Amino acid sequence: MPTPIRHSIVITLLICCFNVYSQIGINTPKNSQVKDSIANYLRRASRSIEQAHLEKALENAIIAKELALQNQDKKYRASTNMVLAKLYRELGDLKKAEEQILNAIEIQNEDNNESGLACSYTIYGSIATKLQDYKTANQVLGKALDLSQKNNIENQIGPVKLNLGLLALESNQHQKAIDHFNSGLPSIETHEQHYFKAKLYSNKAKAQLALNQVEEALATNDLAMKIGKDKGYSEIRSTCFELYSLIYEKKKDYLTSLDNLKAHQKIKDSLFNINKEIIAQEAGAKLNLNENNVLIEELTEENIQQQKSLKLGRLTTILSIALITILSLLTLSLYKNNNLRARANELLQNKNTELILAKENAERASEAKVQFLSTITHELRTPLYAVTGLTHLLLEESPTPNQKEHLNSLKFSGEYLLSLINNILDLNKLEANKVEVENTSFNLKKRINDVLIALGKSAKDRNNNLHYEFDDSIPMKLKGDPLKVSQILINLIGNSIKFTQNGDIWIRVKSKQQIDNTVFLNFEIEDNGVGISEKKQQSIFENFTQGSVQINRKFGGTGLGLSIVKNLLSLMDSEIKLESKLGKGSKFLFDLKFEVFQDKSTDYVEEAKKIDYSVMIDKYVLIVEDNKINQLITRKILEKNKIKCDVADNGDIAVNKAKEDTFDLILMDIHMPGISGIEATKQIREFDTEIPIIALTAVTLDDNLDEFYDSGFNDIIPKPYKTEEFFTKLHKALVKKQATT
Structure with a gap:
């Protein structure tokens, strides 16, 4: 059905409904009770506008206007026009909103009602801003501020400052907008004007985002969203979700951006938004009456009954037309929804593709990081072993005091470098959640x-x-x-x-x-x-x-x-x-x-196992190491404790020597030319399962421990090491072998 025809039917339908409603009449109380009723209906209408329940707002506004017209009360007619102006503003019919607020201003000027004018000028300023008539908006908001300050209308100052901020925001004066918002916030908080407070925060967040203050915008938007949720302001929540989407898009968090865009769209897809055009038409139809031609003469009971019978038949016809119209509009709404969902699905697919690419890039970067750390720590530990090992040997050869001082400095530098390497590895393990808490x-x-x-x-x-x-x-x-x-x-x-x-x-x-x-x-x-x-x-x-x-x-x-x-x-x-x-x-x-710790003993002593160096005298150890300096250092340390040594430059030589000779223990490096230390150990275990084999390596061990033990190693000593730890593990392995033999 073409749009003009559809609108004509709806308008005709609603005008007829309104005539029925008007002619049947409302049981109106007298004097002060009437005024109280009008005030209550206007309060309900305003609250419904804030909560985006526009159908309820329209219903209450119509009743208030009818009562005000019947009782010829100019003050409440002006108040009703103000509420209707806000309603039309929310419905998007800005021309009708402007007509209603100008009517209110005209009545208030005649009555010299400065308090009402301050509020009307504020509403007119917001409407002019939306119409992009910034000059008029600035003038009327200035009048509103002057009247509020002149008459000490404290609860109106905050809303005026809010609308001045919105005007500056529309004019792309973002810092000026923030200044207005900050100036109006204390008054709004003092008078607990929750709707204005939520609107202020959401628009302040827009200004901050425009100034690229992303984190500040996120925090401000959180405040607006909290009020929107607590008070049930659907429009505020919708605006906040849309703003979240823009914020996270700037932060390159596209998944969160998409989630918030979908939340915004869900609210916009609600029945109130889909039928906003219908509500606007309904408002125009029901309120399109001549305020000067209100029926005021009394009808006889007989006339009333006759009119009611006539209207009942007309109402039946109208309801049938209304049903057909609503079904047509629902069909159109479903069509529009399908288009929106199709676009959202396309956006989701594009974002999913981007996320998959980002995930793959992150995984590759993580693998490269792990590989880099493994390689660089091995390359750093190998020469560092030479530094610490030679320093240890030289310190045991009775150096002069001057030489000892230099050697201690060298030892400190080596330990500092080792601490740096361990810190990098610790940080990497912590970030990867590979560290476990012992007990x-x-x-x-x-x-x-x-x-x-x-x-x-x-x-x-x-x-x-x-x-x-x-x-x-x-x-x-x-x-x-x-x-x-x-x-x-x-x-x-x-x-x-x-x-x-x-x-x-x-x-x-x-x-x-x-x-x-x-x-x-x-x-x-x-x-x-x-x-x-x-x-x-x-x-x-x-x-x-x-x-x-x-x-x-x-x-x-x-x-x-x-x-x-x-x-x-x-x-x-x-x-x-x-x-x-x-x-x-x-x-x-x-x-x-x-x-x-529950223990019956009264004294706590940490027992340290003592090393019996006599067990190691004349033991025969094979050192498998491709680095000549490391060979020399390990051999010197062992021979100083009366241990006999032989050396193999690579894994192949180590396997052959293990076959040809009898060793008490093998110290096996991992990375060597030819076969690795792991492969060499596996081959030795094929013909000798008893000999202790200890990995003496600069490789990062945290992720490879199971592989080492599964390959046949008895223990592992990371390079560089403390000599006490080195001999403790040698002593343990030799004692165990001796006990087994």
């Missing part, structure tokens, strides 16, 4: 004391005093992950030492509470060093981040320590807090919970 018994007080002893020299070198405060009510034995606790404290205390000179550092451990078998502890690490500016406090826990380039140059470091602390605490269901002032020091705080 073993330990003495927390002793563990922290060991950390302080290890960091004591660094503190002394910078002339710092360490103060240790430990709550005596904390149980001596706890269950948890002592290694991660040590790692967190080493990073935090080491950080305080690094950024404090000639100062004090406090380490405090306090018991917050104990519930059953669980104790909750609070940790504080405080210093009076250089401190951290407020601007940098949010980013200081990010990877490779320090306070500034100058700090990096002055104090050194990689900026990984605090990032590792944050990730470790997150793994242990906690978070790091920071209190700091530039130039006055910093305080780091976090909470941890532990189980109380």
